Amino acid sequence: MGFLDQFWQLSVDGLMVGSLYAVIALGYTLVYGVLQLINFAHSEVFMLGSFGGLFAARALLPGDGSVPGGAGSIALVAVGLGAGAACGGLAAFTLERVAYRPLRRRAAPRLAYLISAIGASLFAVNLAGKEFGRQNVDLPDLFHNGTVFRLFGAAVSTQTLVIFAVAVAMLVGLDRLVAGTRLGQGIRAVAQDADTAVLMGVNVERIIIVTFVVGGLLAGAGGFLYAMTFNASYSMGFVPGVKAFTAAVLGGIGNVRGAMLGGLLLGLVESYGGYLFQASYKDVIAFGVLVAILMIRPSGLLGERLGRAA
Amino acid sequence: MRRRPFVGAVALAAVVALSATACGSSGGGSSSGKETITIGFQGVLSGDNQQLGLNALYGIRTAVSEVNADASSPFELKLVESDDGGSPDQGPTAAQKLIDNSKVVAVVGPMFSGATKASEPAYTQAGLLSVSPSATNPSLTKLGFRTFYRVIAPDTVQGKAAADYLSDVLKARKVFSLDDKSDYGTGLSAALEAELKARGVALTHDGINPTKDYTSEATKIIAAAPDVLYYSGYYAELALLSKALKEKGFTGKIVSGDGSLDPQYVAQAGKAAAEGTYLTCPCGDANSDPNAAAFVASFKKVNNGAKPGTYSGEAYDATMALADVFKKLGKGADRESVLKAFGSVNLQGITKTVTFEPSGEVKGSNVFIYQVKNGSISVLGNTANLIRS
Numbered sequence: 243m244g245f246l247d248q249f250w251q252l253s254v255d256g257l258m259v260g261s262l263y264a265v266i267a268l269g270y271t272l273v274y275g276v277l278q279l280i281n282f283a284h285s286e287v288f289m290l291g292s293f294g295g296l297f298a299a300r301a302l303l304p305g306d307g308s309v310p311g312g313a314g315s316i317a318l319v320a321v322g323l324g325a326g327a328a329c330g331g332l333a334a335f336t337l338e339r340v341a342y343r344p345l346r347r348r349a350a351p352r353l354a355y356l357i358s359a360i361g362a363s364l365f366a367v368n369l370a371g372k373e374f375g376r377q378n379v380d381l382p383d384l385f386h387n388g389t390v391f392r393l394f395g396a397a398v399s400t401q402t403l404v405i406f407a408v409a410v411a412m413l414v415g416l417d418r419l420v421a422g423t424r425l426g427q428g429i430r431a432v433a434q435d436a437d438t439a440v441l442m443g444v445n446v447e448r449i450i451i452v453t454f455v456v457g458g459l460l461a462g463a464g465g466f467l468y469a470m471t472f473n474a475s476y477s478m479g480f481v482p483g484v485k486a487f488t489a490a491v492l493g494g495i496g497n498v499r500g501a502m503l504g505g506l507l508l509g510l511v512e513s514y515g516g517y518l519f520q521a522s523y524k525d526v527i528a529f530g531v532l533v534a535i536l537m538i539r540p541s542g543l544l545g546e547r548l549g550r551a552a
Numbered sequence: 553m554r555r556r557p558f559v560g561a562v563a564l565a566a567v568v569a570l571s572a573t574a575c576g577s578s579g580g581g582s583s584s585g586k587e588t589i590t591i592g593f594q595g596v597l598s599g600d601n602q603q604l605g606l607n608a609l610y611g612i613r614t615a616v617s618e619v620n621a622d623a624s625s626p627f628e629l630k631l632v633e634s635d636d637g638g639s640p641d642q643g644p645t646a647a648q649k650l651i652d653n654s655k656v657v658a659v660v661g662p663m664f665s666g667a668t669k670a671s672e673p674a675y676t677q678a679g680l681l682s683v684s685p686s687a688t689n690p691s692l693t694k695l696g697f698r699t700f701y702r703v704i705a706p707d708t709v710q711g712k713a714a715a716d717y718l719s720d721v722l723k724a725r726k727v728f729s730l731d732d733k734s735d736y737g738t739g740l741s742a743a744l745e746a747e748l749k750a751r752g753v754a755l756t757h758d759g760i761n762p763t764k765d766y767t768s769e770a771t772k773i774i775a776a777a778p779d780v781l782y783y784s785g786y787y788a789e790l791a792l793l794s795k796a797l798k799e800k801g802f803t804g805k806i807v808s809g810d811g812s813l814d815p816q817y818v819a820q821a822g823k824a825a826a827e828g829t830y831l832t833c834p835c836g837d838a839n840s841d842p843n844a845a846a847f848v849a850s851f852k853k854v855n856n857g858a859k860p861g862t863y864s865g866e867a868y869d870a871t872m873a874l875a876d877v878f879k880k881l882g883k884g885a886d887r888e889s890v891l892k893a894f895g896s897v898n899l900q901g902i903t904k905t906v907t908f909e910p911s912g913e914v915k916g917s918n919v920f921i922y923q924v925k926n927g928s929i930s931v932l933g934n935t936a937n938l939i940r941s
Binding site: 520 | 600603733760764767775791799800820821822824
């Protein structure tokens with residue numbers, strides 16, 4: 243079977259995974275835009291959100307293993323997304339308060355943030371391992387999964403559709419938030435020049451915490467979507483975290499639309515590459531593309547600044 | 553059998569505490585007056601496939617508690633655990649921990665083939681006997697490890713039987729053989745493919761390192777349209793692969809080996825995706841074997857009601873074989889004498905009669921076929937009988 247026969251199927255798969263990368267990547271890019279800080283504990287916010295959504299959905303599922311349908315399915319997915327987002331937001335808020343804010347108050351050097359992030363990440367991973375077990379945890383089916391329609395011969399399943407639609411809705415929502423609201427103006431102002439923003443009456447501390455929480459909400463909801471296909475586990479955050487970071491850098495870190503573009507592109511490249519070569523080379527291909535693009539455009543595809551590009 | 557890790561941790565802590573106090577008392581002259589013999593366990597006690605390690609550990613604990621409860625036994629057994637996470641990188645360190653403990657005279661383990669291959673040079677150098685309940689890579693007994701024995705048949709036996717079953721019973725004309733590129737997976741897939749080729753079955757081979765995202769692999773498998781997919785790897789990955797295949801509407805049969813034979817497979821894949829999957833294993837099912845009823849009862853008593861799982865019986869047999877050797881050696885069993893005597897052991901175990909070829913390979917073994925039915929794994933029978941009927 244040739245690559246061209248499967249091209250559309252691989253594109254559908256790639257866009258689904260890529261939209262998840264994009265959702266997570268936004269958390270990296272927003273925080274970087276505002277603080278010039280890579281929040282390496284973001285992958286654990288994603289993991290905790292995933293468990294939050296999973297447990298909420300499980301608690302509401304009928305215990306007999308039957309798959310709900312219709313309104314029940316919609317409600318379950320909504321609850322899962324909400325719980326995932328809430329847990330992610332809470333985790334991001336706590337992270338900012340515990341791991342970053344004390345450092346900012348003491349005007350600590352950049353390196354201290356990095357160490358603090360790694361420490362918080364290790365703590366969260368092991369806490370989750372202890373509390374939720376070290377086995378993968380399955381999220382039971384929340385709706386009847388099957389092929390909805392075919393796109394040039396490629397089967398698009400309910401699950402793919404749900405994940406892609408929710409992810410895109412979140413991406414568009416965030417783009418509107420940053421570009422068109424007062425809060426977004428504040429975020430952009432702090433990203434452009436924090437000192438001047440203070441002079442103009444922007445509450446920088448508030449903007450920072452809101453930025454973290456918004457990133458956490460997205461990552462948490464994204465974690466729930468991720469668990470639908472790939473199960474949840476205490477160590478699930480690392481690989482998607484690194485991929486999302488790659489996506490953010492690929493698109494231009496600090497740039498909201500860049501993160502979206504980077505995520506989708508990375509998903510597609512991985513999907514094609516995994517089919518053309520061996521699936522195990524997926525990561526090699528993804529990072530190879532990153533290196534290649536950075537050699538030509540060191541500031542990423544769409545350039546760096548949150549303030550300017552959004 | 554779905555054990556809560558928390559309970560496991562408490563049990564572990566309790567055992568550590570108990571053994572610590574036992575150690576304290578034996579230091580001042582054991583109250584029972586019996587000699588204490590220490591054995592080690594090297595296996596996978598953390599990571600994605602931890603359940604297989606727990607299965608074996610509980611089997612060993614059952615054997616240890618039976619021996620210690622036996623008033624006629626001239627010695628007491630003490631167990632020291634060493635976790636290698638199932639990975640070749642951590643294997644040598646885990647082995648060294650047991651080797652450095654001069655009280656340890658024999659080891660049950662290592663468990664996974666890759667970790668075994670990496671650990672065995674250290675055991676051979678130290679002259680410390682290791683009896684694996686589960687490492688099935690065919691080459692392990694051919695690498696000159698004089699300390700290596702196993703109570704489970706190698707994958708050549710399993711691969712051949714699985715291939716016979718696929719072509720004779722499942723009537724597969726086109727098979728997609730996928731392995732996880734580990735020492736275990738490649739050994740099993742090679743054995744399977746050799747027999748399938750000999751039978752003229754069309755074959756596609758692919759390898760994929762353990763990952764979470766099997767979507768493009770699933771696309772590839774479906775594009776090849778095989779009657780049967782045989783996955784040579786462990787349950788955590790098979791669960792994700794099954795989910796991806798179901799999501800894409802794969803209509804062929806999914807078959808895998810002993811590394812995936814665990815209720816965790818069904819739990820992680822979800823009942824719908826796991827339903828119908830066949831699993832092959834050179835291991836019988838203690839829970840449904842009337843001859844093993846006493847073992848199952850004793851296992852449940854020792855391990856807080858947990859049922860025996862894959863490799864539990866083998867680990868129990870390995871420990872009992874060691875105890876048998878200790879009994880024959882009498883006082884002063886040390887590493888050298890245990891290693892020397894173990895090759896001639898002849899014990900009726902619960903999984904098979906434990907006797908060895910000079911290479912360390914266990915003599916004679918059956919391969920069983922299991923299937924996921926209504927969300928639980930049940931045994932269909934012995935391959936030879938299934939093919940005949």
